[in-house]
Amino acid sequence: MLWNNLLNITFDDPKILWQDFRSGVDIFPLYNEGSDGCSSALLRYHPGARIPKHMHMGTEFLLVLWGSQSDERGHYKTGSFLINPTDTSHEILSEEGCIVLAVWEKPVRFINQ
Numbered sequence: 001m002l003w004n005n006l007l008n009i010t011f012d013d014p015k016i017l018w019q020d021f022r023s024g025v026d027i028f029p030l031y032n033e034g035s036d037g038c039s040s041a042l043l044r045y046h047p048g049a050r051i052p053k054h055m056h057m058g059t060e061f062l063l064v065l066w067g068s069q070s071d072e073r074g075h076y077k078t079g080s081f082l083i084n085p086t087d088t089s090h091e092i093l094s095e096e097g098c099i100v101l102a103v104w105e106k107p108v109r110f111i112n113q
Contacts, residue, residue: 003030009042009065009099016042024049030101040103045069045094053091053112058105060084067098 009016018026021043028042038058045051045067062082069076071090076082078098084090089111 001031006042006065006101011044011066011097011099018044022049022051025051036106038103038105039107040101043100043102045092045098045100047095047097049094049097051092052110053089054108054110055089056084056086056104056106056108058086058107060105060108061103063101065099065101067094067096069094069098069100 016028018028021027024046026044026046028044030040030042032039042065060083062076062084064076064078064080064082066078068078068080070093073090086105
């Protein structure tokens with residue numbers, strides 16, 4: 001499977017068929033091995049969007065393609081590459097909006113929901 005030009009993605013790219021994921025956040029699935037396996041997706045955060053606190057059941061790899069987002073550990077701008085190890089948790093906020101490429105070794109578990 002090959003995805004071209006991810007570094008040139010724009011917020012309103014008409015080629016991407018976004019789906020609702022959470023309030024203010026859209027998803028475009030790229031790969032999925034099933035309910036307990038590896039998956040990857042593009043996530044589009046609208047300005048002010050949040051993802052509630054969640055636990056990583058496997059390692060998460062994240063590349064900020066456009067915009068920026070923050071969590072308890074820092075602020076991540078376009079080009080930032082993050083690795084969130086297994087058994088870590090965080091809550092995400094994107095004040096300005098952003099698009100990220102996420103790869104999850106295993107699904108996340110939302111806390112207190």
